[in-house]
Amino acid sequence: MTNLFTEYSPYFLILCVLVGLAYTILLYTKDAPWSKWLNRILAGLRFLLVCLICFLLLNPFIRLIKNYFEKPIYVIALDNSQSLPLTNDTTAINALKQNLASIGDALKTQEFDIAIQTLSEAGSELNTPYEVKFDHPTTNLGNLLSTVQSNYENKNLAGVILVSDGIYNQGVSPTYTNYNMNIHTIGIGDTIPQSDLSLKAVYHNKIAYLGNKFPIVAEINNAGFLGRQTTVVLSQNGTIIETKTINFTKDNDLQQIQFLIDAKDKGINHYVVELKSLGGEFTTRNNNKHIYIDILDSKEKILLLASAPHPDVKAIRTAIEKNENYQIDVFIPDLMPAEQLKKNEKYDLIIFHQMPSKKGVIANNLLKEMIAKNTPSIFIIGSETNLQNFNNLQLGLTILASGFQTDKVTPSFSNSFNRFNFDAEKKSVIGRYPPITVPFGNYRLAANTEAILYQRVGSLVTEKPLIVVNDNNSKKTAIIIGEGLWQWRLQEYAKNENQEAFDEFFPKLVQYVSAKEDKRKFRVNTTATEYLSSESVLFETEAYNDIYEKIFGQKIDLQLTDERGKRTAYTYTNASEGFKYKINGLAQGIYQFKASTIIDGKQENVTGEFTIKELQMEALNTTADFNLLRQLSKQTGGIFVKSNNIQELKDRLQTLKAQSIIHSSEEVSELIHLKWLFFLLLGLVSVEWFVRKFRGSY
Numbered sequence: 290m291t292n293l294f295t296e297y298s299p300y301f302l303i304l305c306v307l308v309g310l311a312y313t314i315l316l317y318t319k320d321a322p323w324s325k326w327l328n329r330i331l332a333g334l335r336f337l338l339v340c341l342i343c344f345l346l347l348n349p350f351i352r353l354i355k356n357y358f359e360k361p362i363y364v365i366a367l368d369n370s371q372s373l374p375l376t377n378d379t380t381a382i383n384a385l386k387q388n389l390a391s392i393g394d395a396l397k398t399q400e401f402d403i404a405i406q407t408l409s410e411a412g413s414e415l416n417t418p419y420e421v422k423f424d425h426p427t428t429n430l431g432n433l434l435s436t437v438q439s440n441y442e443n444k445n446l447a448g449v450i451l452v453s454d455g456i457y458n459q460g461v462s463p464t465y466t467n468y469n470m471n472i473h474t475i476g477i478g479d480t481i482p483q484s485d486l487s488l489k490a491v492y493h494n495k496i497a498y499l500g501n502k503f504p505i506v507a508e509i510n511n512a513g514f515l516g517r518q519t520t521v522v523l524s525q526n527g528t529i530i531e532t533k534t535i536n537f538t539k540d541n542d543l544q545q546i547q548f549l550i551d552a553k554d555k556g557i558n559h560y561v562v563e564l565k566s567l568g569g570e571f572t573t574r575n576n577n578k579h580i581y582i583d584i585l586d587s588k589e590k591i592l593l594l595a596s597a598p599h600p601d602v603k604a605i606r607t608a609i610e611k612n613e614n615y616q617i618d619v620f621i622p623d624l625m626p627a628e629q630l631k632k633n634e635k636y637d638l639i640i641f642h643q644m645p646s647k648k649g650v651i652a653n654n655l656l657k658e659m660i661a662k663n664t665p666s667i668f669i670i671g672s673e674t675n676l677q678n679f680n681n682l683q684l685g686l687t688i689l690a691s692g693f694q695t696d697k698v699t700p701s702f703s704n705s706f707n708r709f710n711f712d713a714e715k716k717s718v719i720g721r722y723p724p725i726t727v728p729f730g731n732y733r734l735a736a737n738t739e740a741i742l743y744q745r746v747g748s749l750v751t752e753k754p755l756i757v758v759n760d761n762n763s764k765k766t767a768i769i770i771g772e773g774l775w776q777w778r779l780q781e782y783a784k785n786e787n788q789e790a791f792d793e794f795f796p797k798l799v800q801y802v803s804a805k806e807d808k809r810k811f812r813v814n815t816t817a818t819e820y821l822s823s824e825s826v827l828f829e830t831e832a833y834n835d836i837y838e839k840i841f842g843q844k845i846d847l848q849l850t851d852e853r854g855k856r857t858a859y860t861y862t863n864a865s866e867g868f869k870y871k872i873n874g875l876a877q878g879i880y881q882f883k884a885s886t887i888i889d890g891k892q893e894n895v896t897g898e899f900t901i902k903e904l905q906m907e908a909l910n911t912t913a914d915f916n917l918l919r920q921l922s923k924q925t926g927g928i929f930v931k932s933n934n935i936q937e938l939k940d941r942l943q944t945l946k947a948q949s950i951i952h953s954s955e956e957v958s959e960l961i962h963l964k965w966l967f968f969l970l971l972g973l974v975s976v977e978w979f980v981r982k983f984r985g986s987y
Contacts, residue, residue: 309340361447368453400947454478455914473927478913483571484513575908596646600775671772685738685759690730697724698744715790725773811893813884
């Protein structure tokens with residue numbers, strides 16, 4: 290639909306006609322050297338030209354209204370997980386695909402569009418059910434239907450056909466979500482439990498320490514093997530470490546077996562827990578699990594030196610010890626024998642509590658010895674701290690106290706601090722901590738010192754720091770100003786029944802201060818230490834020049850070595866900021882990688898390792914759950930059918946009438962912008978001029 294309008298009164302159109310008519314009469318009423326009919330044609334051309342020009346002076350607009358029809362769409366949401374081919378033979382799977390294709394064809398003849406969505410991210414790109422591969426390692430039916438609802442929001446979605454066995458092992462049940470669409474369900478699989486043994490889960494620590502013992506706990510489920518027994522084997526690199534026997538005294542009973550292992554080999558260790566098969570099992574794919582444990586040489590060692598006993602010492606020690614990567618030693622000079630402090634021990638971090646002290650001579654002498662080691666450190670300021678001696682240490686913070694005056698302040702996070710991440714919810718918890726005591730006075734920060742927390746008095750956030758960090762290149766230092774930190778931990782438990790914020794913040798502060806700065810010019814790391822076999826392994830690459838500016842364009846040689854010693858070579862170019870090199874299709878196991886490149890004529894090398902794990906979640910539960918599908922269809926106004934009765938659903942769908950939605954779009958533009966109008970005016974002028982010239986008038 291096209292409309293023509295102008296912002297002026299319609300009476301101006303009459304004026305345009307009158308102007309055109311007057312111009313034509315003035316020019317073509319006198320005698321002409323050509324015939325009357327030609328004179329009339331030329332008069333008409335001139336009249337039309339002048340009228341159009343006058344009309345264009347009114348700045349007319351053209352409104353174009355376009356209507357298009359959106360056909361209704363049916364989405365076939367297909368559970369393409371590994372459990373379907375595990376419980377159904379190839380004939381049943383092929384018959385299912387054929388029936389779904391038949392339903393799609395029937396809906397297309399009724400003017401419906403068809404789309405296919407699977408558990409895979411690329412599922413919506415499929416055109417027919419024949420293209421579906423049942424290889425997805427997990428099933429999240431709730432996410433599948435939520436994705437459909439999100440993708441087709443504000444579109445003409447007529448309904449959804451969900452094809453599944455009703456088994457899900459990720460996310461929440463789809464029956465807990467409200468859907469604004471009709472969901473018809475097709476159930477495939479067997480609802481009768483099969484006789485099977487399964488290794489339900491294996492529990493273990495991700496890391497262990499060299500020389501220690503660590504547990505591995507296996508959970509075994511028995512269905513249909515009452516009164517029988519089998520063995521559970523723990524092995525490493527093909528060598529059996531330990532074997533245990535398990536008796537099944539109850540049906541459908543979950544039992545646990547524990548192995549206690551010596552941590553002998555440094556690095557990532559690959560263990561296999563295997564449940565020996567008994568005849569008549571439905572599947573043996575769920576009879577083994579691969580686990581990977583990183584065995585570290587030692588923990589990071591932390592020394593906490595306190596001038597005197599204080600509840601803050603206990604609070605900080607408890608928070609740090611919750612992280613199993615740290616080993617903390619506490620020493621109070623005036624209360625403990627000197628032999629208890631191993632001065633020759635190499636510590637990764639030293640925490641000085643209320644040191645330098647006002648009274649402790651021994652503590653201050655010890656402080657000088659420890660500072661001389663240039664070890665990363667954390668200073669905690671309190672009422673017994675000698676502030677003058679502290680300022681003389683030149684740690685990046687100067688406290689100009691007003692006598693012995695103190696202030697009560699609460700913490701407030703600095704918006705500009707980004708050296709490490711901290712959850713916004715936990716920041717809110719810390720912001721509600723009770724007041725602690727700090728020296729009253731002025732605070733001066735050095736150029737390389739940054740505040741993490743500021744002091745808040747009442748509701749006013751001041752510019753005075755509460756916790757700062759200093760980085761002078763040779764080592765890092767943190768300073769905590771104030772005492773009473775134990776109250777923070779105590780109150781958090783009273784309000785939340787946990788101390789998560791306190792116990793996360795202080796280990797992160799410790800980790801930041803004790804972390805060694807990486808001065809390498811070439812760095813290659815994987816984005817994670819563990820990947821699933823269905824995921825891509827991503828390598829991040831960084832290269833630097835002599836002044837540590839990032840450089841790009843280097844050719845990177847990457848070599849992967851698996852547990853069997855097989856090597857695979859890759860080559861890529863460090864293209865740009867944020868570039869990640871991707872490797873797909875790696876089998877389960879531990880991989881060592883070595884990357885090398887040339888920077889400034891010198892070869893640089895980097896090594897590392899990662900693991901590939903294979904999920905077996907689809908083999909843990911193979912009993913179809915049609916009740917879930919029935920409930921889902923009932924809640925959404927759909928119907929449920931079994932896979933051998935799809936014709937019932939097809940007959941129901943063939944009674945539907947497609948109802949398209951009409952969408953309109955309006956486009957307004959100035960008439961003068963139309964190109965054909967320019968050529969029309971040019972044509973009118975040219976024809977009139979040519980005829981008059983040819984007839985001898987010009």
